[in-house]
Amino acid sequence: MDCKLIKGNAIRFGTYGFERINLPPERPDYWDTKVKVAKIAESTATTHGRFGVTLEIASPCKPFKHKFAGYEEVVYIISGGPLRIGYKGEIHEAWPGDFLVSPMGEEITWEVVNEVKYITCHTPPVDIIIKEREEKYGLKK
Amino acid sequence: MPCILVSEKEAKKLEHSTATGSVSTKAFISQAIASPVSRNMTAGYIRLDPGYDKELESPVDEIDLFLEGTLTYVCEGTTFTARAGDIVFIAKGTRVRFSTEEGCFGFFVTYPLLRETVEALKRQGKV
Numbered sequence: 001m002d003c004k005l006i007k008g009n010a011i012r013f014g015t016y017g018f019e020r021i022n023l024p025p026e027r028p029d030y031w032d033t034k035v036k037v038a039k040i041a042e043s044t045a046t047t048h049g050r051f052g053v054t055l056e057i058a059s060p061c062k063p064f065k066h067k068f069a070g071y072e073e074v075v076y077i078i079s080g081g082p083l084r085i086g087y088k089g090e091i092h093e094a095w096p097g098d099f100l101v102s103p104m105g106e107e108i109t110w111e112v113v114n115e116v117k118y119i120t121c122h123t124p125p126v127d128i129i130i131k132e133r134e135e136k137y138g139l140k141k
Numbered sequence: 142m143p144c145i146l147v148s149e150k151e152a153k154k155l156e157h158s159t160a161t162g163s164v165s166t167k168a169f170i171s172q173a174i175a176s177p178v179s180r181n182m183t184a185g186y187i188r189l190d191p192g193y194d195k196e197l198e199s200p201v202d203e204i205d206l207f208l209e210g211t212l213t214y215v216c217e218g219t220t221f222t223a224r225a226g227d228i229v230f231i232a233k234g235t236r237v238r239f240s241t242e243e244g245c246f247g248f249f250v251t252y253p254l255l256r257e258t259v260e261a262l263k264r265q266g267k268v
Contacts, residue, residue, distance in 0.1 A: 004231075006229070007227055011228075046252075055228070074182050097148075101145045123181045
């Protein structure tokens with residue numbers, strides 16, 4: 001059992017291994033945004049290892065396709081943006097205070113108009129997603 | 142299942158919380174993201190009014206991001222107060238006492254789904 005306070009002014013951002021999972025654009029889970037990441041809860045935070053949380057700052061980028069191949073994500077926009085999400089021909093603009101859910105298996109377009117800070121909750125957690133991608137694509141650590 | 146965007150305005154439609162199995166007059170939440178949009182997580186806003194004071198065992202894993210006010214946690218002998226900008230992670234099964242003198246407002250996400258978990262516990266007579 002655990003109950004943990006993460007002070008806002010003590011949060012530090014890094015790359016968290018995202019730099020290792022740069023995939024070619026033909027891959028469905030290609031990712032093309034520079035993201036600074038702070039770990040809040042990894043797979044070890046829970047007994048089941050299926051829930052994780054990160055705080056992220058994404059740099060502006062042009063729209064690119066991304067498929068949520070093996071995970072589901074809930075995003076809450078804290079500041080900046082907008083984040084433009086395209087889904088089945090419609091463009092949704094997410095601004096601070098908005099929520100977004102991207103279920104498993106769905107393909108979207110992702111565009112950051114201005115730098116955006118958000119908290120994102122994943123199942124499975126990001127450390128598991130990165131490990132699975134490294135194994136799937138044979139990426140070097 | 143679609144990719145869903147819920148606007149801040151829509152997400153801030155708060156209701157009395159039944160998250161602990163009974164209506165609290167000082168706790169309000171919205172379940173902006175819930176089943177069937179998400180199969181796994183519930184997310185929304187939470188507001189606790191001044192004077193809220195309750196001890197409970199968390200039925201889910203939970204993350205809270207504070208936007209306004211303060212909330213004091215007493216958990217397994219440790220006491221801390223969360224303020225705007227702070228994040229608190231609570232693992233499922235952790236017994237916590239929550240109290241706030243001035244009230245607080247923030248964002249939360251639970252894993253797994255909150256409503257379904259509480260309803261299952263009610264059926265089992267555990268809440």
